[in-house]
Amino acid sequence: MEAIVAEPINFYFFYGSIHCYLSVMRIGALASAAQIEVRWCPFNLREILIEQNNTAFVKNEVKMNYFWHDIERRSRRHAIAFAGRAPYPADPNLLALRVGVIAAKENWCQEYSRATFHEWFIGQRAPGVGDNVEQILISLNKTPASIIACANSPAIDDLLKHTTNDARQLGIFGAPTFAVGREIFWGDDRLGEAIEVATGPELPILGAG
Numbered sequence: 001m002e003a004i005v006a007e008p009i010n011f012y013f014f015y016g017s018i019h020c021y022l023s024v025m026r027i028g029a030l031a032s033a034a035q036i037e038v039r040w041c042p043f044n045l046r047e048i049l050i051e052q053n054n055t056a057f058v059k060n061e062v063k064m065n066y067f068w069h070d071i072e073r074r075s076r077r078h079a080i081a082f083a084g085r086a087p088y089p090a091d092p093n094l095l096a097l098r099v100g101v102i103a104a105k106e107n108w109c110q111e112y113s114r115a116t117f118h119e120w121f122i123g124q125r126a127p128g129v130g131d132n133v134e135q136i137l138i139s140l141n142k143t144p145a146s147i148i149a150c151a152n153s154p155a156i157d158d159l160l161k162h163t164t165n166d167a168r169q170l171g172i173f174g175a176p177t178f179a180v181g182r183e184i185f186w187g188d189d190r191l192g193e194a195i196e197v198a199t200g201p202e203l204p205i206l207g208a209g
Contacts, residue, residue, distance in 0.1 A: 014045035040109035091128035
């Protein structure tokens with residue numbers, strides 16, 4: 001019998017999105033268990049939200065209260081640490097994002113992203129604020145000065161635009177979003193479904209909900 005070959009999952013996420021926390025912390029282990037390759041795709045969600053006139057939620061305190069409560073509730077469900085409402089908004093100058101683009105290119109994006117979101121949600125230090133990026137790079141045995149200089153280069157600007165345009169072409173409107181081919185799944189609660197589609201219908205859903 002021919003073995004099932006899993007499709008890779010393209011994981012589109014944004015360092016300023018609180019909804020990405022659980023997915024960043026969960027996807028590595030779940031994908032490894034399912035023998036799926038994850039392609040980490042940091043993109044400029046802020047640009048897409050502005051294009052789609054979809055930024056009003058930030059000023060809607062009722063909705064934001066629900067979002068934070070939902071993250072707390074799902075953190076308990078998945079046994080992921082949660083230290084309460086974290087500083088928001090984050091990554092004002094997109095520095096964390098630009099470094100994430102380098103990390104994705106050089107294949108250390110999972111480590112960098114987990115460290116960044118852990119520092120945000122547990123350490124209460126927002127991505128891209130103060131010396132947060134530098135300290136995270138130091139913790140990963142990276143050289144902050146050269147990486148940050150590269151992050152602000154035209155080459156990384158072009159790469160970020162390319163990844164963001166890929167998301168735009170797929171019809172992505174929020175993060176986290178998981179893409180299997182051209183099939184997209186929005187929200188951490190769709191991670192299990194994305195894994196099911198990637199592995200094929202014969203295999204069970206991992207980490208559903």
